[in-house]
Every structure is written in C-alpha cells, then in structure tokens.
Amino acid sequence: MPTRDSAGDNAALTNASDIFSLIATGAAVSRSALLERSGLSRVTVTQRLNALIAADLVEEAAKTLPSGGRPTRVLAVNRRVGHVLVANIGEAHLHLALMSPEPAVIAQSTLRYEVAEGPAATLDRIADGFRRLLSDTDGGDGMLLGIGLSLPAPVDYKRGRVVGPSIMRGWDDVDIIGPMVGHFGVPVYVDNDVNLMTLYEYRRHFHLADDMLFIKVGTGIGAGFIADGKIFRGAHGASGDIGHIQFDSDDPPLCRCGKLGCVEARAAGWAIARDLRAHGFKADNARDVIALVEEQVPEAIMMLRKAGRVIGEVMADVVSILNPGLIVVGGTLARGGDFLLSGIRELVYQRCLPLATRELNIVLAPPQADIALFGAGQLVVDNVFSPAGAANLLNRMVSTAVRPDRPERARRRMGRAG
C-alpha cells in the first residue's frame, strides 16, 4: 500500500477522474449535480473534488447560481489545464493551430503544400509546424492534451485512415495516427472535414437538439449528421456523400467522379462556376460565384437559386430517410443566403410528407471561418474529457508530474478529507 503524501495525492487524483470528466464535459457543474450524476456519496464527491481543486485542474468559478438558499457554486475545468494541437489539411494548404480546451485559438500558422508531396512528408511538416507553435508560445499552459487532424476525404474514424481513392492522392489506407503519436506521445484523432464542421456547428450553436443534419455547400457538396448527440459516420466513414447521388434528366452533366447527373455536377461551386464561364463570366470556384451573387449579377443569382432546388431535391430524400429535426446549411455557397435556402425549402416541403417536415427547421450556419479546425479541437477535447479519456489524462499527469502552472501560495491548499 503506497505511503501518503505525493503518491497518496496522485492516487487521489487518478481516483477523481470520473468527477473531472463530469465537470470537463459540462455534464455536472455544481456539487449537487456531481452528487446526482456520479452516484457517489456527498463526502466522497467532496474528497475527490478537493483533490482536483488542489491540483488546479478544476476551479470554482466566480459565478454562482441562485437556489433559494445558499447559492450554488459553479465549477469549471481550469482553462490552463492544457492545450490541443490541430491541423486542417486542405488540397493546397495546411492550417495549423494551438488551442485552449474551449476550444479557442492561442496561436496559428498556415503553410502551403502539395498533395503530391505524399503523406509521410506532409505529416512531418505538420509535426514541425506543431513544434514551432509550441516553442513560439513557450509550450502553452499545462500539458498537450491531444492532436486533431481534419482531411477533405472519407476517413475510417476507428482506424484513423483515409478510405478509398480521393482527392488526397496517396493517402488511401495510410496510417496517420501512428507517426503523429510517435512524434508527440499523445492521443491523436483524425476525421473528415465535413464531419468536423458538423460537430463544431452542433456543439457551438445547436447543442440543445438531439440530432442535426449539416450540409456543406462549397466547391463540393457533402453532409454530416449528428444522431443522439454524436457524429454518425457510416460503416467506412463514407456517410453523407450526397454530392454523388444522381438523378435523371435530359442531358445530365458529367461529374468529376465520372458519373452523369450527380448533385455536385449540377449544384456545387465548381459546377455553377462552369456554367457561369459558359455565359462569359469569369468564375473558377464557389467564392467567385458568391462574389458575382453579391454583385447582384442576375445569371449568378438564377443559378444559385437553381442549385438550391437541386440540393432541395436530394435533401428531400435525406429528410425521408433520416427524419432530422434540424438542417443547418454551411459552406461557401451558404453565403448566398435565401437565394440558396428558398430553393432548398421549396423542394423539401414539396417532396416530403407533412410528418417529416412539420417540425423541421432549415437554417443557415452562422458565418465563421475555419470551422473544420475548431471541429478538430472539439473532437480532441470531447475524447480527452470523456470518462475513459479523463482517466487516461489524469494517469498521464501524475506520471509526468506536470500540473497546470500554479503560484506557490496555492499549492496543496486542501488537505485530504475524511
């Protein structure tokens, strides 16, 4: 049986991971909520909470909640408990960031690269960039909690690998997690960029809903889905591939995937840009299309409205299949606002039975940059603060003796209870 003092405090700390997780995930932010959610006795909750407070992992917020008697003290994870590293791997850029657990950007950098460099070299550049971010910020507060990577390709989440040929040439079935864990020795998570956008929109803006369908309409078209509060990924990480659903029409356009009549070939940014070029306009991508719409160019507006109806057509099928209560539309073309949304709504309300649509909300995502990057941060935090992740994290903390920075006077403020 280990003697008291440092080893004893460490045992108390690792024993408190369940309380830490409840606070860190927001599932319980007061002593009474901890009592209720943990199933432990009041004395044990106090003992474990005191261990977390003594270690500066948890703090009592200045905020209290009125209760009719003594006010309830709100608890929160110390924001200096640690940080996460995230990267959004695009087709031409690597966007890296060091973030606090909110997640909020502490520092960031953007590197140009080419897919042809291949995954090994790219992951090394990302690792180098991460190290530079850490050294530039003097290592940030506390410890590195984990790393998140976003990719514009289908990802088998469990295996942490890109699945199938995709625009990320050379990345198919490549181990991404292994090298990154080798570099930093922390948990690493990889996911598809639309899934990460979906996660972030949900957690930041729509977390009160049980489920949410997110449609990303930009250069390409994709969807992410939250079911019972969690991302739904499908058997191989390829769910939400609505851009390549085809439907018949006269003279169906050829898609980049090689099939005829795909939704993407009709309504994606690149397809609208193509049609605008055919009308003599200068447009290469979704951003150019939106610029023309914002200039009130009638042809651009007409094509965006038409794209809305095409997207609405496939949305109607999705609504029949998934029965979502909320649809959020984001991505570059979403900046077209009601020009896009009205077409989506028209087809969805026209095609679906009333049962599926009478309580369905279709809204635009709030404008914000780098959503996939923030989604990667959110993914890391969600995993690291989960019950299993918290146990692992506290074990890591006691074994490396790294605690959040804390002034001398605060050290060991609380003795062991009971």
Next chain:
Amino acid sequence: MPTRDSAGDNAALTNASDIFSLIATGAAVSRSALLERSGLSRVTVTQRLNALIAADLVEEAAKTLPSGGRPTRVLAVNRRVGHVLVANIGEAHLHLALMSPEPAVIAQSTLRYEVAEGPAATLDRIADGFRRLLSDTDGGDGMLLGIGLSLPAPVDYKRGRVVGPSIMRGWDDVDIIGPMVGHFGVPVYVDNDVNLMTLYEYRRHFHLADDMLFIKVGTGIGAGFIADGKIFRGAHGASGDIGHIQFDSDDPPLCRCGKLGCVEARAAGWAIARDLRAHGFKADNARDVIALVEEQVPEAIMMLRKAGRVIGEVMADVVSILNPGLIVVGGTLARGGDFLLSGIRELVYQRCLPLATRELNIVLAPPQADIALFGAGQLVVDNVFSPAGAANLLNRMVSTAVRPDRPERARRRMGRAG
C-alpha cells in the same frame, strides 16, 4: 443501517444489479470477464455474483470454456427469471404472446379487431388478452419483466406515441404507455413495426455488424437502421420512410399518400398487385403477388424484377447517405428471392461510388414469421436488462419478494462473502 438477513440479502441483491446486467446482456459471461468489465475487485465480483446465484437469478451453465488451466465456468441468466408480454397491432389483427427472455414464445393468441374501435378499446382488449395468456399459463415463471407493443405507424419512441396521421386512425398522439402501465405496473415499450423487425433481424442474425440497414418490402415499403448497435429512429420516429420518396418519370403513378411517383406506388405489394390486375390477374396484395411468382407467371416475375430496380434506385441514395456495411431485405416480397434482389443489387452497384459498395453486403432476411412480435420481446428484454433497467428490476424483485421458483434445498445456499 438495516440489520442483516432478509434486509441484508435484499441490499446485496440490489447492489448486484450491475453484475446482473453484464450477464443478462451477454457482455460478460464468465467471472474473469465480469472482473474486467465491472471494474470491481475479484472479491466484490464474487460476493455480488453469489448473491445473484443464491437468488436464482443467475446460474452456472453446465458448459465450460477451456482455458489451459482450470476451465472457465459460463454464467447465464436463469431463464425462469421472468417473462414478457408482447403484442403486434396490425390493421385487422392483434397478435399477442407471452415470451421468455430469449425471447421465445410460451403462449400466444390472435384476435381480430378494427382500427375504428379506437385506441382505448383496443388497449383494453390487449390487456384482457394478456391476462388470459397469464392465467392460461398459471402466471409463467418468475415475474412479468415488461410489455412491448408493435404498431404499423410512425412512433415517437421516447414519448411512446404514434406521431402524425397514419393508417392507425385515431391513434395520433394517444398515450399508449400510461394505460398499459396502469393495467400491469411494469415498464412498457412501444415502437414502429419495421424498427422492431430491424432490431430482431439484427440481434438474432447479424449482431456482429456495427450497423445494418433493413428494408421491409411488403404491402408497403419501409426501412429500419441500426447504427452503433442501436436502432436509429430520427427526430420524431419517422426515419426510414423510403416508400414515399418520389422520383420523376413519364406518367408517374398516384400513391396512397396523395403524391405522384412514390417508390411505394411503383414497387410495393399493393402497386404490383394493381398492375397485375390491369393485366387480368387476380391479385390483391403482396402475398398474392408472391403466389403468382411462385407459379412462374412471367408477368409477375417481370414486375417483381422491375420493383427490385425501383427499390435499388432509392437504395442507392440511402447507401450514399448512410454508408451501411450491410443491407438485409425482408417482408413478404422478399420471398421473391433473387428476382427482387438482383434488381436491387444492379441499381445500387451501378449508382453508387465504389467506396460505398466495395464492402457492402446485400442479403435476404432468413424466412421467419412474426418478426415484429419477437422484435417487441427483444426490445423489452434489452431495456429491462440494461444497467438502469436491471437496477430497477432488482429493486422491484426485493420489494415484491417474488423470486424465480426454487426448490427448498437450494434456498440461501451461499452466505454473504467477505
């Protein structure tokens, strides 16, 4: 602090609900697995397990597993621990059954009724029928664990109510659970029949898969979906409504729902029967269609193949959206075998990208009657044996002092350990 003996045994029993749940759900069926899954110490596991064995809730199977040393003893819930009551409410029949927890039928009965009788009268008839089943079998072993009801309409599972106008006229937003709980005082679960079919097919035949899409092709067409081992129901219980997805064609047929061109209007049993009648054949429903197919009537075969392609068309969209690893086709028309399946496969493999289909299995459900009824039984058992359900169940058992029947000599075989 309660004194020992009866009260002490009861506390030991309710304290053992977590162990009971692990065994009952099959998550752990040996002492070492219980040790690993419960997180408790070996002595505590033994103490709680002994309490369950003493109460005849759990038994050591004759079966053992070789381990290289002393063989591992397999544990199982005593099948006399209790029973469940289930009802499949159809459009013209009520099919009731008393089942053991496997679930397996102990006794059953079928009653004719009319939807127009309304929910209150119908639920009373079901309650009467349930009481008759109980009295005919002398109450069955142990206690009544719970009740499950299957309905051919969208069901908001959390609220236990039919949602929206449906073929169950008069049932919209009616409280079904309340009256049934009032009658029997046990947990009651209500779900859509296709969801229950999906659950049963999954748990009985395909439980090793992470996800499964089930298509019921009969009089109507509907789908159920298992994601991460659980039924996915959508925001209002209306997911899987693929029968009313429309797609364009010349002269689209009118559906029963009032829209034009629905999948159901083209490929459901009633639609094929309509087309066969137009060709002079005598056919009213899916069963009649299959009878003609089994007689090798060319027109019936041609229409079934065509229905397969229509269903395949919509399945292709579903595959793009959900990325399932497995599709199971059931319902009356599934008895058409490859006449139906070949069309489904043709369109799915043709329409979807290789990533979505290269590891996709499309199979027929094994032929079995009353799948929705068994699904209702499975739903009850899954809930009652869950960690929370098991805690509730053991509390109910100690408060009513009802235990599985047990001979005198086996009583209190094990004293309290430690």
Next chain:
DNA sequence: GCAATTTTGTATATTTTTATACATAATTGA
C-alpha cells in the same frame, strides 16, 4: 504420472466509501 497453468474458493488486513450528524454560510421573503 506429474508439473505447470488457469480458474475459482476463502480468509484477513487495510483502505475507501457511505451514513449520519452537527455546524456554518449565504441567500430569500415575510
């Protein structure tokens, strides 16, 4: 036939948790 291995049984000391109790703090409303 027997040693090694793995599972299961039982006992006891130590640690942890819970139950119970008394007390203080900080509102809230009459």
Next chain:
DNA sequence: TCAATTATGTATAAAAATATACAAAATTGC
C-alpha cells in the same frame, strides 16, 4: 430584522470494497 431554506464544511462510526495471501480444482502437455 430574522426565520426558513439550500448549499457547503467537517467529523466520526459503520459498511463496503480492495489488496494480499494461501489453497484447491480442473485441466493440459510433456
């Protein structure tokens, strides 16, 4: 102003769980 209410703090006895240890059972393989 003060009693009532709710949250939080602290202490102690009792109960539960864990760690540790020794032993027996039932294979398995040489």
